[in-house]
Amino acid sequence: DSGVTQTPKxxxxxxxxxxxxxxxxxxxxxxxxxxQQSLDQGxxxxxxxxxxxxxxxxxxxxxxxxxxxPDLHSELNLSSLELGDSALYFCxxxxxxxxxxxxxxxxxxxxxxxL
Amino acid sequence: xxxxxxxxxxxxxxxEAFLTINCTYTxxxxxxxxxxxxxxxxxxQLLLKATKADDKGSNKGFEATYRKETTSFHLEKGSVQVSxxxxxxxxxxAAGYSTLTFGKGTMLLVSP
Numbered sequence: 665d666s667g668v669t670q671t672p673k674x675x676x677x678x679x680x681x682x683x684x685x686x687x688x689x690x691x692x693x694x695x696x697x698x699x700q701q702s703l704d705q706g707x708x709x710x711x712x713x714x715x716x717x718x719x720x721x722x723x724x725x726x727x728x729x730x731x732x733x734p735d736l737h738s739e740l741n742l743s744s745l746e747l748g749d750s751a752l753y754f755c756x757x758x759x760x761x762x763x764x765x766x767x768x769x770x771x772x773x774x775x776x777x778x779l
Numbered sequence: 780x781x782x783x784x785x786x787x788x789x790x791x792x793x794x795e796a797f798l799t800i801n802c803t804y805t806x807x808x809x810x811x812x813x814x815x816x817x818x819x820x821x822x823x824q825l826l827l828k829a830t831k832a833d834d835k836g837s838n839k840g841f842e843a844t845y846r847k848e849t850t851s852f853h854l855e856k857g858s859v860q861v862s863x864x865x866x867x868x869x870x871x872x873a874a875g876y877s878t879l880t881f882g883k884g885t886m887l888l889v890s891p
Contacts, residue, residue: 666822697878707868707881720878754822758877768879770815770823 667691668771670755676777682743685774689736689757695719696738697758697768698730702751713738714760745778752776781806785869785882792859792889800854800885802843802869810871812836812845812852813879817866826854826867859889 667690677683689696698710700723709722713732724730727745732738742749752775756768786801804810811830815823827836832847841856852869869882 666824668822695877699879706883709878709880712877714877720876722878756823767813767825767828769825772822 666769666771668755668757668769670753670771670774672774673772674775674777676779677745678779679745679747681745681778682741683745683776685740685742685753685755685776687738687740687755687757687771689738689755690769693757693759693769694736695758695760695768696732696736697756698724698738698740699754699756700751701754701773702748707754710740742776747778750776750778781810781871781873781880783869783871783880783882785867785885788866788884788886790885790887792887794861794889794891795858796889798854798856798859798863798887800867800869800887802852802854802882804850804852804869804871806850806871806873806880808874809847810873812843813870813872814841814843814852814854815868815870815881817868817884819865823868859887861889861891863887864889 669688694715701707710724712720730740752773754773755771782805813828814826816826827838829836829845835844866884868884870879
Protein backbone atom coordinates (compact mmCIF):
# COMPACT_ATOMS: atom_id res chain seq x y z
CA ASP A 665 0.00 0.00 0.00
CA SER A 666 1.59 3.24 -1.20
CA GLY A 667 -0.51 5.51 1.00
CA VAL A 668 -2.04 7.24 -2.04
CA THR A 669 -5.79 6.74 -2.31
CA GLN A 670 -7.98 7.18 -5.35
CA THR A 671 -11.74 7.09 -5.69
CA PRO A 672 -13.71 5.68 -7.29
CA LYS A 673 -12.01 2.44 -8.28
CA UNK A 674 -14.22 1.97 -11.31
CA UNK A 675 -16.40 4.38 -13.25
CA UNK A 676 -18.73 3.59 -16.14
CA UNK A 677 -20.35 6.47 -17.95
CA UNK A 678 -21.66 7.53 -21.35
CA UNK A 679 -20.20 9.69 -24.08
CA UNK A 680 -20.71 13.39 -23.52
CA UNK A 681 -20.83 13.08 -19.76
CA UNK A 682 -18.55 14.62 -17.13
CA UNK A 683 -16.79 12.80 -14.29
CA UNK A 684 -14.55 13.71 -11.38
CA UNK A 685 -11.72 11.53 -10.14
CA UNK A 686 -10.35 12.11 -6.70
CA UNK A 687 -6.89 11.56 -5.24
CA UNK A 688 -5.52 11.87 -1.70
CA UNK A 689 -1.73 11.99 -1.54
CA UNK A 690 0.44 10.33 1.08
CA UNK A 691 0.51 12.15 4.37
CA UNK A 692 2.99 15.02 4.12
CA UNK A 693 3.36 14.94 0.34
CA UNK A 694 2.87 18.29 -1.36
CA UNK A 695 2.98 17.18 -5.01
CA UNK A 696 0.27 15.38 -6.92
CA UNK A 697 0.68 14.05 -10.46
CA UNK A 698 -1.95 12.63 -12.79
CA UNK A 699 -1.19 10.01 -15.45
CA GLN A 700 -3.32 8.24 -18.01
CA GLN A 701 -2.67 4.62 -18.98
CA SER A 702 -4.27 3.38 -22.18
CA LEU A 703 -3.53 0.43 -24.44
CA ASP A 704 -2.51 2.53 -27.43
CA GLN A 705 -0.71 5.43 -25.71
CA GLY A 706 0.82 3.66 -22.73
CA UNK A 707 1.43 5.70 -19.57
CA UNK A 708 1.27 9.42 -20.23
CA UNK A 709 1.76 12.32 -17.86
CA UNK A 710 -1.18 14.70 -17.68
CA UNK A 711 -0.55 17.36 -15.04
CA UNK A 712 1.42 18.16 -11.85
CA UNK A 713 0.34 20.25 -8.89
CA UNK A 714 2.56 21.35 -6.05
CA UNK A 715 1.02 22.80 -2.89
CA UNK A 716 -2.04 24.01 -4.74
CA UNK A 717 -0.31 25.42 -7.80
CA UNK A 718 -0.01 23.96 -11.26
CA UNK A 719 3.64 23.12 -11.95
CA UNK A 720 3.69 21.23 -15.23
CA UNK A 721 1.32 20.19 -17.96
CA UNK A 722 1.72 17.22 -20.24
CA UNK A 723 -0.58 15.72 -22.85
CA UNK A 724 -3.77 16.88 -21.16
CA UNK A 725 -6.75 17.61 -23.36
CA UNK A 726 -8.59 20.92 -23.06
CA UNK A 727 -11.67 18.95 -21.99
CA UNK A 728 -9.73 17.82 -18.91
CA UNK A 729 -8.90 19.99 -15.92
CA UNK A 730 -7.50 19.46 -12.46
CA UNK A 731 -7.02 21.25 -9.20
CA UNK A 732 -5.37 20.71 -5.85
CA UNK A 733 -7.19 21.87 -2.76
CA PRO A 734 -5.84 23.41 0.48
CA ASP A 735 -5.96 20.00 2.17
CA LEU A 736 -3.75 18.80 -0.72
CA HIS A 737 -6.20 16.33 -2.23
CA SER A 738 -6.63 16.67 -5.95
CA GLU A 739 -9.44 16.19 -8.44
CA LEU A 740 -9.24 15.48 -12.14
CA ASN A 741 -12.30 16.58 -14.09
CA LEU A 742 -13.01 14.98 -17.45
CA SER A 743 -15.81 16.48 -19.53
CA SER A 744 -17.51 15.84 -22.89
CA LEU A 745 -16.25 12.30 -22.59
CA GLU A 746 -15.40 10.30 -25.69
CA LEU A 747 -14.91 6.57 -26.18
CA GLY A 748 -11.19 7.16 -26.46
CA ASP A 749 -11.04 8.56 -22.92
CA SER A 750 -11.55 5.05 -21.56
CA ALA A 751 -8.37 4.33 -19.63
CA LEU A 752 -6.81 3.80 -16.24
CA TYR A 753 -6.09 7.10 -14.51
CA PHE A 754 -3.35 7.12 -11.91
CA CYS A 755 -2.51 9.65 -9.32
CA UNK A 756 0.97 9.81 -7.79
CA UNK A 757 2.41 11.91 -5.00
CA UNK A 758 5.83 12.99 -3.84
CA UNK A 759 7.25 14.96 -0.97
CA UNK A 760 8.32 18.13 -2.73
CA UNK A 761 8.28 19.44 -6.28
CA UNK A 762 10.39 16.74 -7.88
CA UNK A 763 14.06 16.70 -7.06
CA UNK A 764 16.35 14.31 -8.88
CA UNK A 765 16.33 11.83 -5.97
CA UNK A 766 12.62 12.02 -5.35
CA UNK A 767 10.26 9.06 -5.74
CA UNK A 768 6.70 9.27 -6.97
CA UNK A 769 4.29 6.94 -5.18
CA UNK A 770 1.33 5.74 -7.19
CA UNK A 771 -2.25 5.09 -6.19
CA UNK A 772 -4.24 2.04 -7.33
CA UNK A 773 -5.88 3.96 -10.16
CA UNK A 774 -9.41 4.68 -11.35
CA UNK A 775 -10.59 2.62 -14.31
CA UNK A 776 -12.86 4.72 -16.53
CA UNK A 777 -15.05 3.10 -19.15
CA UNK A 778 -16.94 5.37 -21.54
CA LEU A 779 -19.79 3.65 -23.41
CA UNK B 780 11.97 15.10 -26.59
CA UNK B 781 12.77 12.57 -23.90
CA UNK B 782 11.83 8.98 -24.54
CA UNK B 783 12.22 5.46 -23.14
CA UNK B 784 12.32 2.31 -25.24
CA UNK B 785 11.72 -1.11 -23.73
CA UNK B 786 11.82 -4.54 -25.25
CA UNK B 787 8.41 -5.76 -26.28
CA UNK B 788 6.83 -8.57 -24.38
CA UNK B 789 5.56 -10.79 -23.23
CA UNK B 790 8.71 -12.32 -21.83
CA UNK B 791 7.95 -15.92 -20.89
CA UNK B 792 10.30 -17.72 -18.51
CA UNK B 793 10.36 -20.78 -16.32
CA UNK B 794 10.85 -20.40 -12.59
CA GLU B 795 14.51 -19.90 -11.57
CA ALA B 796 15.50 -18.66 -15.03
CA PHE B 797 17.62 -15.54 -15.53
CA LEU B 798 15.76 -12.37 -16.49
CA THR B 799 16.87 -9.41 -18.56
CA ILE B 800 14.51 -6.67 -19.70
CA ASN B 801 16.22 -4.11 -21.90
CA CYS B 802 15.64 -0.39 -21.51
CA THR B 803 17.31 2.45 -23.39
CA TYR B 804 16.58 6.13 -23.15
CA THR B 805 16.98 9.45 -24.91
CA UNK B 806 17.25 12.56 -22.77
CA UNK B 807 19.15 15.80 -22.55
CA UNK B 808 21.44 16.12 -19.56
CA UNK B 809 21.58 13.48 -16.87
CA UNK B 810 18.19 12.04 -15.99
CA UNK B 811 17.23 9.85 -13.05
CA UNK B 812 16.16 6.36 -14.07
CA UNK B 813 13.51 4.13 -12.53
CA UNK B 814 11.95 0.71 -12.82
CA UNK B 815 8.34 0.40 -11.72
CA UNK B 816 6.33 -2.84 -11.49
CA UNK B 817 2.58 -3.24 -11.95
CA UNK B 818 1.00 -6.43 -10.63
CA UNK B 819 -2.37 -7.45 -12.08
CA UNK B 820 -5.13 -5.10 -10.98
CA UNK B 821 -2.81 -2.86 -9.00
CA UNK B 822 -1.05 0.48 -9.30
CA UNK B 823 2.61 1.02 -10.03
CA GLN B 824 5.20 0.30 -7.38
CA LEU B 825 8.73 1.61 -7.45
CA LEU B 826 11.10 -1.33 -7.86
CA LEU B 827 14.46 0.46 -7.99
CA LYS B 828 16.10 3.66 -9.12
CA ALA B 829 19.46 5.23 -10.01
CA THR B 830 20.20 8.92 -10.12
CA LYS B 831 23.66 9.14 -11.67
CA ALA B 832 25.90 7.31 -14.10
CA ASP B 833 27.28 3.95 -12.92
CA ASP B 834 24.83 3.84 -9.99
CA LYS B 835 23.29 0.41 -9.45
CA GLY B 836 19.76 0.22 -8.13
CA SER B 837 18.68 -3.01 -6.47
CA ASN B 838 15.65 -4.39 -4.68
CA LYS B 839 14.09 -7.82 -4.10
CA GLY B 840 16.82 -9.51 -6.15
CA PHE B 841 16.36 -7.17 -9.13
CA GLU B 842 19.23 -4.97 -10.30
CA ALA B 843 19.81 -2.31 -12.92
CA THR B 844 22.91 -0.22 -13.66
CA TYR B 845 22.77 3.30 -15.09
CA ARG B 846 25.01 3.19 -18.18
CA LYS B 847 25.50 6.65 -19.60
CA GLU B 848 27.74 5.51 -22.46
CA THR B 849 25.07 3.20 -23.84
CA THR B 850 22.09 5.22 -22.46
CA SER B 851 20.72 2.04 -20.95
CA PHE B 852 19.19 0.81 -17.71
CA HIS B 853 18.55 -2.90 -18.21
CA LEU B 854 16.67 -4.81 -15.51
CA GLU B 855 18.09 -8.16 -14.37
CA LYS B 856 17.25 -10.87 -11.89
CA GLY B 857 19.21 -14.03 -11.35
CA SER B 858 16.33 -16.37 -10.57
CA VAL B 859 12.72 -15.38 -11.23
CA GLN B 860 9.71 -16.65 -9.32
CA VAL B 861 6.10 -17.11 -10.36
CA SER B 862 5.26 -14.16 -8.11
CA UNK B 863 7.42 -11.89 -10.30
CA UNK B 864 4.84 -12.14 -13.09
CA UNK B 865 3.83 -8.54 -13.73
CA UNK B 866 4.33 -5.64 -16.11
CA UNK B 867 7.62 -3.78 -15.74
CA UNK B 868 8.01 -0.13 -16.72
CA UNK B 869 11.24 1.71 -17.27
CA UNK B 870 11.00 5.47 -16.69
CA UNK B 871 13.14 8.57 -16.62
CA UNK B 872 12.92 11.96 -15.01
CA ALA B 873 14.92 14.58 -16.85
CA ALA B 874 17.15 16.88 -14.84
CA GLY B 875 15.22 19.96 -13.80
CA TYR B 876 11.84 18.40 -14.46
CA SER B 877 9.39 16.82 -12.06
CA THR B 878 7.53 14.45 -14.35
CA LEU B 879 8.20 10.87 -15.39
CA THR B 880 8.44 9.61 -18.95
CA PHE B 881 7.59 5.92 -19.20
CA GLY B 882 8.37 3.17 -21.63
CA LYS B 883 5.48 1.08 -22.96
CA GLY B 884 6.01 -1.66 -20.39
CA THR B 885 7.14 -5.27 -20.68
CA MET B 886 4.93 -8.09 -19.47
CA LEU B 887 6.76 -10.90 -17.69
CA LEU B 888 5.11 -14.31 -17.35
CA VAL B 889 6.84 -16.88 -15.15
CA SER B 890 5.61 -20.47 -15.17
CA PRO B 891 6.29 -23.09 -12.49
